[in-house]
Amino acid sequence: MPDDIPDVLTMERVTKIYGEGDAAVKALDDVDFEANIGEVTVIMGPSGSGKTTFLTIAGALLTPTSGNVIVSNLNITKMSESELPDVRREKIGFIFQSFNLLESLTATENVRLVMTEARRGSYHPELELLKMLGLGHRLNSLPKNLSGGEKQRVAIARALINNPDLILADEPTANLDAKRGRELMLLLRQIAMEMQKAVVIVTHDHRIREIAHRIVWLEDGTFRTDVATARDPVCSRVIEVEGAPMIDSEGQTYHFCGHDCRRIFEGDPARFRQS
Amino acid sequence: MLLVARKNLFSERTRLAIAVGGIALSVFLISLLLSLFRGWDETVGKFVEDSNVDVWVGAVGTKDFMRAASLVPLEGTEAFDEAVPIKEWAPLIVRPMVGVKVKFPRDPDDPGRELDIHLVGYDTQKGLGGPIKVVEGKEAPGPNEVIIDEALASRYDVDLDDLISAGGTEWTVVGISEGGNFVASQTVFVSLEQAQEALQMEGQATFIVFDLFDTIDHENFAADVSTIDPGAVGFTRDQFAANTREVILGDVLPILTIVLALAFVVGLAVSGLTMYTATIEKSREYGIIKAVGFKNAYLYRLVFEQGMVTGALGFAIGIGLTLLFGPLVGDRVPQFVTLVRWQDVLAVFGATVLMSLFASFVPVRRLAAIDPVTVFKA
Numbered sequence: 001m002p003d004d005i006p007d008v009l010t011m012e013r014v015t016k017i018y019g020e021g022d023a024a025v026k027a028l029d030d031v032d033f034e035a036n037i038g039e040v041t042v043i044m045g046p047s048g049s050g051k052t053t054f055l056t057i058a059g060a061l062l063t064p065t066s067g068n069v070i071v072s073n074l075n076i077t078k079m080s081e082s083e084l085p086d087v088r089r090e091k092i093g094f095i096f097q098s099f100n101l102l103e104s105l106t107a108t109e110n111v112r113l114v115m116t117e118a119r120r121g122s123y124h125p126e127l128e129l130l131k132m133l134g135l136g137h138r139l140n141s142l143p144k145n146l147s148g149g150e151k152q153r154v155a156i157a158r159a160l161i162n163n164p165d166l167i168l169a170d171e172p173t174a175n176l177d178a179k180r181g182r183e184l185m186l187l188l189r190q191i192a193m194e195m196q197k198a199v200v201i202v203t204h205d206h207r208i209r210e211i212a213h214r215i216v217w218l219e220d221g222t223f224r225t226d227v228a229t230a231r232d233p234v235c236s237r238v239i240e241v242e243g244a245p246m247i248d249s250e251g252q253t254y255h256f257c258g259h260d261c262r263r264i265f266e267g268d269p270a271r272f273r274q275s
Numbered sequence: 276m277l278l279v280a281r282k283n284l285f286s287e288r289t290r291l292a293i294a295v296g297g298i299a300l301s302v303f304l305i306s307l308l309l310s311l312f313r314g315w316d317e318t319v320g321k322f323v324e325d326s327n328v329d330v331w332v333g334a335v336g337t338k339d340f341m342r343a344a345s346l347v348p349l350e351g352t353e354a355f356d357e358a359v360p361i362k363e364w365a366p367l368i369v370r371p372m373v374g375v376k377v378k379f380p381r382d383p384d385d386p387g388r389e390l391d392i393h394l395v396g397y398d399t400q401k402g403l404g405g406p407i408k409v410v411e412g413k414e415a416p417g418p419n420e421v422i423i424d425e426a427l428a429s430r431y432d433v434d435l436d437d438l439i440s441a442g443g444t445e446w447t448v449v450g451i452s453e454g455g456n457f458v459a460s461q462t463v464f465v466s467l468e469q470a471q472e473a474l475q476m477e478g479q480a481t482f483i484v485f486d487l488f489d490t491i492d493h494e495n496f497a498a499d500v501s502t503i504d505p506g507a508v509g510f511t512r513d514q515f516a517a518n519t520r521e522v523i524l525g526d527v528l529p530i531l532t533i534v535l536a537l538a539f540v541v542g543l544a545v546s547g548l549t550m551y552t553a554t555i556e557k558s559r560e561y562g563i564i565k566a567v568g569f570k571n572a573y574l575y576r577l578v579f580e581q582g583m584v585t586g587a588l589g590f591a592i593g594i595g596l597t598l599l600f601g602p603l604v605g606d607r608v609p610q611f612v613t614l615v616r617w618q619d620v621l622a623v624f625g626a627t628v629l630m631s632l633f634a635s636f637v638p639v640r641r642l643a644a645i646d647p648v649t650v651f652k653a
Binding site: 085105114 | 279282286563568569648651
């Protein structure tokens with residue numbers, strides 16, 4: 001990246017090991033990573049590759065076994081447990097796969113809940129933000145009365161309310177249909193570029209690649225740069241091409257996450273070619 | 276109050292109702308039992324306290340009004356007339372017994388109804404040890420006449436002109452007095468002569484009661500009784516009232532204490548379990564709250580505030596029920612005498628705060644153990 005674009009998230013030689021001795025599992029192995037303002041970075045990889053561990057460490061929810069994590073110029077690995085909640089609240093915005101709104105609070109209250117004291121005042125940024133995200137008519141609705149797309153937009157408003165530089169999203173389109181998913185992707189890109197945030201998305205959804213400025217592949221706890229990927233036409237997962245089951249059909253090569261998906265494809269190739 | 280605490284509480288009304296109901300029931304039980312105890316405590320000593328007797332003297336072994344088995348010979352008691360400290364004295368006969376009420380006009384098929392009474396024979400001229408206040412009918416009973424306590428009248432539906440039979444004699448009810456309720460039994464006043472005759476106690480009394488001049492120290496006078504006559508024992512009004520209370524309520528107190536403790540535990544268990552299950556059910560939401568940047572202290576405060584509001588609501592309902600239920604039942608059951616003192620209300624409030632505090636502590640470890648990382652799971 002050019003020198004004039006500041007890093008919002010820097011991870012230096014981060015390793016995370018769960019368990020001890022023979023039972024030890026290395027979830028992240030000497031990982032270096034940077035996320036920059038105005039940029040959407042998509043992290044992809046197979047299940048168990050360490051994506052969630054990466055996200056929770058970047059989000060100050062988990063402490064790495066070794067290495068440094070710097071968020072908005074704060075080395076959070078040097079901080080005590082009691083200091084981390086403030087970092088999460090003020091410096092990081094989270095968008096979760098299951099929206100994770102509090103069911104008893106309205107859309108406005110869900111956003112207002114996480115507002116820092118500094119943001120509270122005579123004007124109401126939470127209302128402005130919700131209206132900006134097209135939820136002006138849903139301000140007093142409970143989550144149970146909102147559609148999936150609306151819930152995710154409330155979650156985005158909650159992530160943005162304290163104006164953090166870093167937005168971490170975990171499978172943000174997983175519970176949305178194709179149309180809503182695409183709208184959300186564009187919104188995330190807009191947020192990164194127009195509101196000058198660093199957006200890091202962990203996902204299996206290949207569609208998100210469309211909006212990514214950068215895609216990185218995480219596998220076995222390390223980032224790989226030489227990975228060719230393809231979308232499994234049956235389950236839509238993005239998979240590493242190398243070693244994956246494959247089929248040539250009508251002049252095109254299809255790769256699959258496993259033999260089950262390939263068998264399903266073989267049963268009705270026309271259906272999956274269209275998708 | 277924290278927004279989430281308020282919303283959590285009032286968005287789940289069934290859970291709130293269970294928790295508040297548990298505490299309200301506990302507060303109701305505690306305050307009702309306390310008020311019942313206070314009511315009895317007040318009532319059973321009231322006759323002795325309100326009477327115009329300064330010192331009660333009975334045979335050795337006598338301690339109280341209820342178990343009045345004392346026999347005091349009246350020989351030589353005329354000397355009291357000359358005694359300097361004594362303004363007035365009189366023999367008094369007290370006998371716990373079972374009477375029979377017969378309605379007037381008499382129905383030959385009605386066998387009557389048994390009554391638990393304390394028959395009191397008093398000197399109707401001097402009035403010492405007699406009715407505290409006559410509220411209806413004659414001021415003093417004549418031959419074959421009786422004045423009964425209003426609690427007896429209410430408890431057994433006795434009216435003026437009805438007959439009360441006791442000790443083989445029948446008396447007509449000519450007056451109703453107040454202040455002679457001992458909860459389990461009530462006073463029935465007849466003249467001293469009538470009592471002596473009915474109980475075959477001529478020349479004897481249960482007590483000699485004294486009205487002393489104001490300058491006389493009652494305690495010294497009572498203490499001197501044993502010195503002058505080793506077969507007699509004297510009590511001041513307060514000592515005698517306390518002894519009477521002790522004999523009626525002494526055995527009740529340990530049982531009451533256990534029931535109060537159980538009521539406290541029931542309230543604590545209901546509120547604690549409700550809060551614990553609510554915490555388990557809300558684990559994911561608490562995980563979200565932690566994930567988006569709130570500390571454990573915020574969650575503790577959340578649960579604490581929910582506990583306190585639940586406790587306050589339960590307290591208000593419980594005390595309200597006591598204030599409503601006590602007099603309502605008391606009107607129908609005269610033995611159900613309640614007295615709500617503000618000191619007791621304050622004590623019950625303290626117990627409720629303690630209950631809520633303990634209940635809030637039950638889920639604390641669970642809250643601390645919630646891992647915010649779990650919110651990343653779908």
